Amino acid sequence: MDQDDDHKQRTEVTLREVSAAVGLGMSTISRVLRNHGSFSKATRDRVMKAVEELGYVPNRIAGTLASSGSNLVGIVIPSLHNIVFPDLLSGAALALNPIGFQTVIAVTDYDLEQEQKVIQSMLAWRPAAFLVAGVEHTERTRAMLKNSGVRIAELLDTDGEGIDIVVGFSQREAGAVSARHLIERGYRRIGYVGPEFAFDPRARKRFEGFSAVVAEAGASVAETELMGRTSSTEAGRAALERMLARSPGLDAVYFSNDDFAVGGLFHCFANNISVPSKLAIMGFNGLDIGRFAPQPLTTVRTPRTEVGEIGARMVMAQGGAKVVDIPFELVRGATT
Amino acid sequence: MDQDDDHKQRTEVTLREVSAAVGLGMSTISRVLRNHGSFSKATRDRVMKAVEELGYVPNRIAGTLASSGSNLVGIVIPSLHNIVFPDLLSGAALALNPIGFQTVIAVTDYDLEQEQKVIQSMLAWRPAAFLVAGVEHTERTRAMLKNSGVRIAELLDTDGEGIDIVVGFSQREAGAVSARHLIERGYRRIGYVGPEFAFDPRARKRFEGFSAVVAEAGASVAETELMGRTSSTEAGRAALERMLARSPGLDAVYFSNDDFAVGGLFHCFANNISVPSKLAIMGFNGLDIGRFAPQPLTTVRTPRTEVGEIGARMVMAQGGAKVVDIPFELVRGATT
DNA sequence: GTAATATTTGGCAGCGCTGCCAAAATTGTG
DNA sequence: CACAATTTTGGCAGCGCTGCCAAATATTAC
Structure with a gap:
């Protein structure tokens, strides 16, 4: 069935050809097609029929060039x-x-x-x-x-x-809000996991806002892990593992996004670290994956x-x- | 500082203007810019300098129209x-x-x-x-x-x-392979969770391949849950919950993708359903979130x-x- | 009926660029 | 130095369409 005269060299159907087929000027066809200016109902129908039959597809490259204004x-x-x-x-x-x-x-x-x-x-x-x-x-x-x-x-x-x-x-403010929450809840030995700052200036700003508030509270960010471009779940999980190996006494970790945080949560589940009593986890962004985790993730929902x-x-x-x-x-x- | 003469009406810089500025024909400028055809080193430098100074950005709309061939x-x-x-x-x-x-x-x-x-x-x-x-x-x-x-x-x-x-x-074959795995591992009371088939013909085909193999083995897909467009984690989690309420005796559930499956896994974690001894979970796609879950998800890695x-x-x-x-x-x- | 008005249509220039070819400049040869 | 061969350059048509305006046609008023 699918045996068309497929051997290309099909010359493109242009406005001019539609015009010739209908027996109306190019401007008229153009007006109908753009539904702009005036034309009779009858003209409209004739044009549409021809367009359909010829399989005409307007060339917006030409149109944009002529009218200066793309969509x-x-x-x-x-x-x-x-x-x-x-x-x-x-x-x-x-x-x-x-x-x-x-x-x-x-x-x-x-x-x-x-x-x-x-x-x-x-x-x-x-x-x-x-x-x-x-x-x-x-x-x-x-x-x-x-x-x-x-x-x-x-x-x-x-x-x-x-x-x-x-x-x-304000990314900075979002980081600050996160920190205030952790501080209020009593956490003081806090770690941070995020992407290499060079990659992501927004993550950097959040961290700045975050650590400023932590410092104000007389604490400081005890540990940081900055990672390159790996899968987030994997990176979050591995980062938390390394971090806890170095500083087992951390009581909370702030992850720069929920994907990382879920990775961290997975590490805790797999190693029977009870959350939040042994370690608190906080993410960022408010993704579904965190919202519907066995323990819903504390996070910042971003608009x-x-x-x-x-x-x-x-x-x-x-x-x-x-x-x-x-x-x-x-x-x-x-x-x- | 940022006080430019911002009040628009800036007429666009065209090839013609570059041409006038350099004192060379338009075709020459065009050739240099496309690095196509021949021109002297000196010409190239002059052109590039002018282009830089004038802030000329070639108009590919015009270029494409003239040369018929977009990128x-x-x-x-x-x-x-x-x-x-x-x-x-x-x-x-x-x-x-x-x-x-x-x-x-x-x-x-x-x-x-x-x-x-x-x-x-x-x-x-x-x-x-x-x-x-x-x-x-x-x-x-x-x-x-x-x-x-x-x-x-x-x-x-x-x-x-x-x-x-x-x-x-072959999506159908992928479904079949998944089924063969579950059958080989001895599962017989199998559920399926996926999107409404009307949405996703590929999921439908996988399901067809899957259920054909299950049937061949003398079993049948005991339960199915088809869902609309909600978040995957949430949908997977809720679907599994409903399914188990109806048929507590299921021994395996095949999820049409890993996001759904992770939702299912979350349901199991949260309700102390031990996986896979009480219930086996299988996903599809081979996403990281499944790979780095506390229990790595059985899945099909797709290329x-x-x-x-x-x-x-x-x-x-x-x-x-x-x-x-x-x-x-x-x-x-x-x-x- | 004609004049005045409103509606519909066509012609033409030109958007900014490229392809083609011929003209000009440069280089090489004996 | 004249001539051929080569490299570099410019002019012009035209890609397919739209905007503008004038021409043709239809509608209304008197």
Whole structure:
């Protein structure tokens, strides 16, 4: 059955051909297709029929060139393997798709040079707007973005200088809130597990806020483990094991995200370390995996989807506030 | 400091302006920028300097229109919240980025109508190729794709008719292998937990392969729980709870993916159901979360990154096999 | 009926770039 | 030094579409 005249060289169907087929001018066809300007009902039907029959697919490359204005929104994130970012994308899509915009996603692997590269190549497609995770960029990136005249929103982190719009929350404050919780609960010999700071400036800021509060309370972060790019569960589990081997007396460990924390929790389960009586565990982000663990994880629920949605909305709007703070929320589970 | 003459209306820098600035023809500038054709070293330097100074960013929309051939590869997947798909994307990026191609990602939410819509709008951007998850599509999608003349690879599932290239493995066989393992280990009263089949044809095929083997062995799938779109951990945990309430005598449960399975495992931990002596748990996909659980999960490791990479490579190549099978692997943990 | 108004349609320039080919500049040869 | 061979450069058409405006047609008023 599937035996088409498949041997290519099919010349693309263009507006001109539709025009010829219908016997109407190109502008008319174009107006019908974009539902813009006026035309009779009869014309509309004839055009649609021909479009259908010829299998015409408008060429938006030509359209965008002619009208100067694409429906593309560039989104630049460090990774897709941290659920934070798919959530962010869902939020953005929620705001963008209904108004006919398409997202183009680029991943930087937590590398600012890479970020610069992908932004440069996205710029060549003249997106209508940019959403970028974080406020840390190379100088060149910042300059390109500014000169491009494209509206840009930086997301997830309000600690620092933004280029245009910033939507997120204070990572530093989120770290501080976490620390206050542990301190209040009486923990004093505290460890920290997170990614290498060079990778993730947001994790670094959280740690800064965290350790400042711990210090204020007269304690200090007794142990830290910073890890490269391994699987989070594995890394969290192994980090906690190493840490406890060195400092068996720790009474709480703060993990820079829930994936790490669940790894830590797994280590405790596997080694009969009772949580939280022997060791308290706290995560960050409020992922389901932590929420539905045998002992629900204490964590900070971050407004990822909202940040994506509001960021997208703002970047598409005209004026508006420059910095929007979206609140996060401490969620006490059974691990602290 | 950041006080630029920000009040827009900045007219875009074009090739023509660079040309005027350097005092060379547009074609020459274009050749230098694309490093294509011949020009002197001196010319190159002059051009690069001007480009830098003017902050010129080539307009690929115009370039693509003129040269007919974009560097965009469309990737269509059902979700970003199942790690399978980010893995797929990483694989594709691995193959594509080094040869200068950019990926444009669209998410369908497991909805074939939505898939049709996003493919249609991507087609308007004339991508160089398409990578699509699965071989299930609406008739109209299939027709559009065929007529487009764009090379397309369907990924992750070899059970069914492909349009052009198919890279993946037999989901049905993967289900069968899982069943054989459980049967061999002596389990007979088996439950199944997975997503509503309408959402996920690949899960359905695995289930078919699975239940056929179970039936062959003279047993049958005693219980099934099919769930909508909730968080996986939560859904897996709740589903197992409901299932055991109905049929306390089950001796094994097969989860359609590791996220669900970890939810199930959590239920067992929290309720002191000893695994696997009282109840065996098996997942699918080979995620880290299962691998580093207190009891490593028995699962099937699927070659997601490889599928993405090989799919991308094949779709960019000329001829080549039409169906490529990438093997999966059963990984026995401590839960069966 | 005609004039005035509203609706629908077509023509043409041009978006910013590339491909093609011819013109100009450079180098090599005897 | 003239001539051929080679390298470097510029001009122009056109990719497929949209925006603008004028032309054609339909509708309404008187």
